[in-house]
Amino acid sequence: MLKTASWSKRAYSSVPVTYFHPTIYALSTSPGQKSAIAVVRVTGTHSKYILQQLTGSQNEPVARRASLRNLYSAVREKKILLDSSLTLYFANPRSFTGEDMLELHLHGGRAVVKSVLKAIEELGDRKNGLDIRYAQPGEFSQRAFQNGRMDLTQIEGVGELIDAETETQRRSATSGLTGQNKQVFDRWRSTIVSNIAQLTALIDFGDDAEIEDIDHIVEAARQEMHGLREEMHRFVRKVDRSSILQNGIKVALLGSPNAGKSSLLNCITNEDTSNVSNIPGTTRDAIDVPIDVKGYKVVLCDTAGIRHESEDRIELEGIKRAKAKAFQCDLAVLVVDPTKKPYIGPGLRELVNTGIPHKNTIIAINKMDLVDPQTIKEVVLDLQTSFEKQFAITSVSCRDLRGIEELVNHLSAFFEEFTGTTTQDSDPIAVSRRVQEIMVKDVLFGVDEFLASSEDIVMASENLNYAADGIGKITGQSVGIEEVLGVVFSRFCVGK
Numbered sequence: 001m002l003k004t005a006s007w008s009k010r011a012y013s014s015v016p017v018t019y020f021h022p023t024i025y026a027l028s029t030s031p032g033q034k035s036a037i038a039v040v041r042v043t044g045t046h047s048k049y050i051l052q053q054l055t056g057s058q059n060e061p062v063a064r065r066a067s068l069r070n071l072y073s074a075v076r077e078k079k080i081l082l083d084s085s086l087t088l089y090f091a092n093p094r095s096f097t098g099e100d101m102l103e104l105h106l107h108g109g110r111a112v113v114k115s116v117l118k119a120i121e122e123l124g125d126r127k128n129g130l131d132i133r134y135a136q137p138g139e140f141s142q143r144a145f146q147n148g149r150m151d152l153t154q155i156e157g158v159g160e161l162i163d164a165e166t167e168t169q170r171r172s173a174t175s176g177l178t179g180q181n182k183q184v185f186d187r188w189r190s191t192i193v194s195n196i197a198q199l200t201a202l203i204d205f206g207d208d209a210e211i212e213d214i215d216h217i218v219e220a221a222r223q224e225m226h227g228l229r230e231e232m233h234r235f236v237r238k239v240d241r242s243s244i245l246q247n248g249i250k251v252a253l254l255g256s257p258n259a260g261k262s263s264l265l266n267c268i269t270n271e272d273t274s275n276v277s278n279i280p281g282t283t284r285d286a287i288d289v290p291i292d293v294k295g296y297k298v299v300l301c302d303t304a305g306i307r308h309e310s311e312d313r314i315e316l317e318g319i320k321r322a323k324a325k326a327f328q329c330d331l332a333v334l335v336v337d338p339t340k341k342p343y344i345g346p347g348l349r350e351l352v353n354t355g356i357p358h359k360n361t362i363i364a365i366n367k368m369d370l371v372d373p374q375t376i377k378e379v380v381l382d383l384q385t386s387f388e389k390q391f392a393i394t395s396v397s398c399r400d401l402r403g404i405e406e407l408v409n410h411l412s413a414f415f416e417e418f419t420g421t422t423t424q425d426s427d428p429i430a431v432s433r434r435v436q437e438i439m440v441k442d443v444l445f446g447v448d449e450f451l452a453s454s455e456d457i458v459m460a461s462e463n464l465n466y467a468a469d470g471i472g473k474i475t476g477q478s479v480g481i482e483e484v485l486g487v488v489f490s491r492f493c494v495g496k
């Protein structure tokens with residue numbers, strides 16, 4: 001008896017929720033490009049059938065074991081060899097999607113991929129129950145979600161990880177992927193739910209309770225939610241700072257014409273990105289260059305040289321844009337030419353002192369190869385008296401690259417402080433814009449309203465419900481799920 005019961009339970013649990021969904025397949029590596037290897041993924045009930053048909057073998061595949069197999073066109077009469085491929089079969093539920101899955105590691109030629117995709121397509125026969133079709137964007141991840149393999153924050157973490165361009169972005173994305181964020185949300189949710197339960201008990205049975213007991217329970221809930229609100233605000237602040245990592249830290253290069261701004265940009269990026277010339281005023285417009293500086297994504301902006309006396313309309317427009325860029329940047333790097341007096345013209349002085357006084361600024365004295373150390377000392381002194389604030393000053397040469405490494409270290413120290421991270425050992429967190437919005441509009445809103453309304457127990461409990469539902473929307477374990485699913489999965493590409 002017992003044996004039958006446990007067997008039937010096992011049999012039941014081995015059927016994924018999506019068992020009757022079509023089997024889907026897609027090319028998971030970059031489409032349209034020649035490469036050494038291309039991976040085609042298949043997920044769904046007919047995965048094993050597809051493997052058996054393509055290999056022409058009815059043998060039971062060994063799960064999780066890679067094997068080298070010849071793949072043939074499904075038209076049996078004309079058995080055409082398509083490729084010799086590495087095949088990997090995963091039996092449900094131990095797969096990414098929780099369904100039976102198949103991976104075909106093909107040779108990456110376009111014709112090979114095309115022929116295998118066509119062969120899989122030809123295996124579809126809906127009338128005979130073989131519902132097989134090409135996947136929609138994000139559908140593999142959607143299956144993983146539907147079968148409880150991942151929650152929404154983890155799935156979004158996969159998306160962030162694939163989009164990560166720098167080391168710091170990669171590390172922040174792992175907070176979602178590893179379920180770290182989910183643990184935080186789950187803990188918050190259970191705290192809120194336990195307080196809802198306390199209040200519900202008061203609403204239902206409060207008539208029998210002493211007034212002091214009621215006050216005591218309400219006060220305890222208030223205290224707990226106060227603490228939680230603090231923690232939530234800290235989390236949101238950290239997410240804000242982490243999203244700077246995603247979008248890039250904006251650094252504007254400012255300076256007089258010919259100071260060497262474009263040369264410095266090229267030295268930092270190691271590329272000839274910007275227009276270098278000895279004709280002052282060469283850079284007429286602001287150029288944004290996304291680069292990786294010691295693991296941080298930085299958007300470096302080369303601007304037109306700022307001087308007062310120009311009458312050239314185009315140059316004046318460039319200067320206007322340079323000022324606007326300076327205003328938007330997170331950090332300004334002021335490039336100074338020590339061979340030309342005044343070292344800082346009135347236009348730049350005014351911009352730094354009154355136009356962007358709230359911005360962090362690093363000063364780079366360029367062309368140190370052209371002057372002696374005594375002149376550098378003079379320039380430093382002059383700069384220290386030119387500005388109302390004291391800035392870090394460093395000297396460099398774009399010609400012989402002296403001081404460039406030191407300047408880059410200055411920049412990365414600033415990035416660490418600005419984003420509250422170090423590239424080695426901190427834990428930035430990345431959550432999607434969707435999660436950020438729900439945190440503010442639902443979760444924190446509900447908690448704030450609760451703290452404002454805890455005199456009225458029914459209202460207070462409603463507000464906590466609102467906050468808990470918000471967390472449910474974030475992880476995908478509560479009401480409002482349909483409305484969020486579309487947003488989450490539409491960001492994914494086919495095969496992911």
Ligand SMILES: Nc1nc2c(ncn2[C@@H]2O[C@H](COP(=O)(O)OP(=O)(O)OP(=O)(O)O)[C@@H](O)[C@H]2O)c(=O)[nH]1
Pocket residue numbers: 255256257258259260261262263264275276277278279280281282283284303304305306366367368369370396397398399400
């Ligand atoms: N000797 C020497 N020359 C440099 C150095 N940096 C730049 N130059 C030269 O200075 C001139 C101007 O350099 P750019 O990088 O175009 O200067 P810029 O500030 O971008 O100029 P604008 O576009 O006019 O604002 C070029 O001839 C460079 O080769 C340096 O460190 N040493």
